[in-house]
Amino acid sequence: MSLTPAEMDRWMDAHFGFEARDDVEGVLATLSEAAEHDIVGWPAGPTQGREGARPFYEQLFADLSGGKVTPLRRLYGDNFMVDDSVWSGRAPGAPFGVGGGDRALSFRLLHVVEFADDGAIRRENVWVDLGAIQQQLAAP
Template sequence: MALTPAQMDRKVDEHFDFEARDDVEGVLATLAPDAEHDIVGYPTGPTVGRDGARGFYETLFADLSDGKVESKRRLYGDGFLVDESIWRGRAPGAPFGFEGRNRPLEFRLLHVFEFTDAGDIARENVWIDFAAIVAQLPPE
């Protein structure tokens, strides 16, 4: 049975809410046990399973704070959702290898989520606007 757009929205919004609270366990619980987690350009490459994604989220939550995701547009298909959004917050650590020095940060994201029939996230593919990050976090 295919998920409705409203069901996909609920799962993605839950996922983003856990991210906003830096709740690693909550974020991981939105993923299927064997989910593929792919942050394009991230040094580990795609990972598989909740434990495979854990390191990314632990690092992310140490490097970024006060984050909020504002979805600008969502497109839906059979078992997938594409979310175009903006992340806003602060960079106290070294997000994606750039020294944050607690500076404010804003960048665009493109997520492609695929879902299991049960409604868990089977695949999360994320494209990040690294040019915006570089422009806001130049070396001093």
């Protein structure tokens, strides 16, 4: 059974909403039990399952705050979407290893997401514009 674009949007928007509230349990609930979670370039590499993704989100929520994701474009296929978005908020920690100093930050994200038939995210690949992060948070 294929999800409609509107159903995929609801799942992604819920996922991003939990991220905006730094709600680890909520984010993990949007993933399937056996989800593959891959933040390209993340030192720990891809993980499997909800609990495998937990350390990434715990670190992310320590490093970034007040985040809002604004989708720019979404492309849809059979139970998958490509989401091109902008994240904006503050960097109180060291996002992706770059000291934030609680400065304002904005960067592009590209998600390639596959959904299970029930709508849960079964595979999430994310590319982050690390160059923009480094440029904005570079010491003056």
